[in-house]
Amino acid sequence: MKTVFQRRLARHHSARRGHVTRMPSWGPPAFLALLLAAATTAAATASSTRTGQEPAALRGDATVGEQLYEDYTCYGCHGHTGETGRGPRLNPPRLRQGQFIAYLRNPPNPRRMPPYRQADVSDQKLADIYAFIESLPSASPNAEDIPVLRGLLEETPR
Numbered sequence: 001m002k003t004v005f006q007r008r009l010a011r012h013h014s015a016r017r018g019h020v021t022r023m024p025s026w027g028p029p030a031f032l033a034l035l036l037a038a039a040t041t042a043a044a045t046a047s048s049t050r051t052g053q054e055p056a057a058l059r060g061d062a063t064v065g066e067q068l069y070e071d072y073t074c075y076g077c078h079g080h081t082g083e084t085g086r087g088p089r090l091n092p093p094r095l096r097q098g099q100f101i102a103y104l105r106n107p108p109n110p111r112r113m114p115p116y117r118q119a120d121v122s123d124q125k126l127a128d129i130y131a132f133i134e135s136l137p138s139a140s141p142n143a144e145d146i147p148v149l150r151g152l153l154e155e156t157p158r
């Protein structure tokens with residue numbers, strides 16, 4: 001039995017389905033973009049090796065990130081507040097900014113969590129998305145903190 005909210009969300013999704021077009025395609029332009037991304041990464045690595053420092057964390061803009069979170073359809077699998085959906089909770093953030101960006105570039109299960117490559121979305125944009133996720137209040141308490149659910153959890157053999 002779906003709740004009104006789930007039905008509305010499903011409708012919202014199907015309305016936007018045509019919008020999920022930011023996956024990489026393997027035409028020559030994509031290949032060139034990849035080469036470029038590799039070259040950029042190599043240059044960045046070279047410069048951080050030169051200074052002997054970790055690249056500084058990017059300053060993310062949560063307001064820009066909120067729009068990007070919609071544009072790149074993160075909400076489709078992680079919910080509008082990063083707490084629901086078939087993907088894992090993103091709120092509160094488990095990864096630090098650098099780990100977050102690295103994860104999105106190269107997720108371990110690309111068939112479940114699509115990779116977002118440099119050619120499709122810049123580090124700065126991912127930093128903005130990260131800032132948005134960090135800015136979200138955590139609305140839903142853990143199941144253990146809701147007495148009725150705690151009761152259920154205690155009754156359920158695990």
Ligand code: HEC
Pocket residue numbers: 069072073074075076077078086087088089090094095100103104108109112113114116129
């Ligand atoms: C098609 C569904 C889908 C979309 C779209 C999607 N994700 Fe995911 N994401 C997943 C799934 C599923 C996992 C868990 C993958 C696994 O367990 O290997 C995941 C994992 C993650 C993780 C790791 C979480 C952790 O705690 O390990 C982060 C961070 C993340 N996604 C962020 C994003 C962001 C940001 C976007 C948008 C730019 C996005 N995802 C878009 C499905 C999606």
